[in-house]
Amino acid sequence: METAEDGRLRGPKSSERRRRGCCRPRHPLGERRSGPRYSLLAEIGRGSYGVVYEAVARRTGARVAVKKIRCDAPENVELALAEFWALTSLKRRHRNVVQFEECVLQCNGLAQRMSHGNKSSQLYLRLVETSLKGERILGYPEEACYLWFVMEFCEGGDLNQYVLSRKPDPVTNKSFMLQLTSAIAFLHKNHIVHRDLKPDNILITERSGSPVLKVADFGLSKVCAGLTSHSRECSEGGGMENKMVNLNKYWLSSACGSDFYMAPEVWEGHYTAKADIFALGIIMWAMIERITFIDADSKKELLGTYIKQGSEIVPVGEALLENPKMELHIPQKRRTSMSDGIKQLLKDMLAANPQDRPDAFELETRMDQVTCAA
Numbered sequence: 001m002e003t004a005e006d007g008r009l010r011g012p013k014s015s016e017r018r019r020r021g022c023c024r025p026r027h028p029l030g031e032r033r034s035g036p037r038y039s040l041l042a043e044i045g046r047g048s049y050g051v052v053y054e055a056v057a058r059r060t061g062a063r064v065a066v067k068k069i070r071c072d073a074p075e076n077v078e079l080a081l082a083e084f085w086a087l088t089s090l091k092r093r094h095r096n097v098v099q100f101e102e103c104v105l106q107c108n109g110l111a112q113r114m115s116h117g118n119k120s121s122q123l124y125l126r127l128v129e130t131s132l133k134g135e136r137i138l139g140y141p142e143e144a145c146y147l148w149f150v151m152e153f154c155e156g157g158d159l160n161q162y163v164l165s166r167k168p169d170p171v172t173n174k175s176f177m178l179q180l181t182s183a184i185a186f187l188h189k190n191h192i193v194h195r196d197l198k199p200d201n202i203l204i205t206e207r208s209g210s211p212v213l214k215v216a217d218f219g220l221s222k223v224c225a226g227l228t229s230h231s232r233e234c235s236e237g238g239g240m241e242n243k244m245v246n247l248n249k250y251w252l253s254s255a256c257g258s259d260f261y262m263a264p265e266v267w268e269g270h271y272t273a274k275a276d277i278f279a280l281g282i283i284m285w286a287m288i289e290r291i292t293f294i295d296a297d298s299k300k301e302l303l304g305t306y307i308k309q310g311s312e313i314v315p316v317g318e319a320l321l322e323n324p325k326m327e328l329h330i331p332q333k334r335r336t337s338m339s340d341g342i343k344q345l346l347k348d349m350l351a352a353n354p355q356d357r358p359d360a361f362e363l364e365t366r367m368d369q370v371t372c373a374a
């Protein structure tokens with residue numbers, strides 16, 4: 001594996017409420033050291049706390065994506081562990097959730113495959129300690145530690161790039177809505193709240209011909225502990241409604257996410273899994289109507305709906321927090337054709353009161369109905 005420059009803090013506009021760490025590069029970009037398992041081909045993404053590379057597994061020749069996270073800053077470790085715990089807590093695959101292959105911790109010249117909750121691994125325990133204590137306790141100062149996440153490679157870019165580089169297509173929109181709903185229902189059934197759903201974190205593969213969405217970036221996700229004993233039962237379809245109710249009563253308090261997709265209650269810092277439903281509502285509404293804004297930091301055009309207040313654009317969740325009675329004009333553009341069923345479903349997903357939103361299980365049923373009828 002190679003050493004290269006590392007994470008970058010996201011700008012304030014589209015940023016997470018909870019801070020992601022920032023590290024200065026230790027090695028100049030381009031310095032390389034080869035590891036035995038994967039060959040890195042090219043940098044494909046650079047996020048707030050890591051660099052993502054396209055790579056090839058040397059043994060099988062399979063293309064993979066490898067996310068490298070530098071572990072000296074506790075914030076980085078916290079996010080890396082959140083991602084690791086969420087992805088390893090999934091006992092089954094889902095077609096619309098990015099497939100995790102393995103996680104390797106590289107430290108002091110050693111590379112060790114990480115396994116969840118491995119109490120016999122000193123390195124794993126020290127990672128947890130780093131995150132809990134909020135101070136650097138890993139590695140020698142002169143050699144940084146890295147976590148390498150290996151996952152399936154999504155060659156089709158993200159949802160912004162995919163949608164905005166093509167003509168509007170109602171059939172693709174419907175398929176994407178069903179795929180996203182299915183992914184979130186799967187995550188919620190497995191007691192994972194994603195908390196950072198946005199088009200940049202929805203990746204695409206077209207290996208099978210038609211585009212397949214993959215929900216990615218679990219760095220802000222939360223595995224709702226205490227409910228996990230039911231997870232096998234849930235994933236096998238037993239007693240699902242009760243488990244959904246449980247998850248939707250599991251209160252979270254760290255206000256995180258990205259402004260334009262954050263539900264009103266997330267702005268207040270007291271929310272449940274229903275926050276993911278709100279984010280999906282924003283993404284789907286923007287996708288159908290191609291509503292975009294320009295990100296203040298990256299200057300990229302991003303899919304996302306907002307409210308206009310004079311010359312300002314305000315995230316829908318923030319505007320609803322100020323005025324919960326505000327009526328959303330869905331569709332926003334006169335020329336958009338949208339069935340009454342989809343209109344109502346989007347309005348319900350974006351209800352100011354989370355209790356008025358469908359949970360992921362109800363959403364699956366209703367999405368099937370409205371996309372069949374449309």
Ligand SMILES: Nc1ncnc2c1ncn2[C@@H]1O[C@H](COP(=O)(O)OP(=O)(O)O)[C@@H](O)[C@H]1O
Pocket residue numbers: 044045046047048049050052065067098151152153154155158200201203216217218219
């Ligand atoms: N599995 C993957 N396949 C292809 N590209 C990826 C993959 N994972 C991440 N990327 C690219 O890297 C970017 C950053 O990765 P992400 O997991 O979202 O980290 P961050 O938390 O830093 O945003 C993504 O927006 C995407 O462009």
Ligand SMILES: [Mg+2]
Pocket residue numbers: 047200201217
């Ligand atoms: Mg991301």
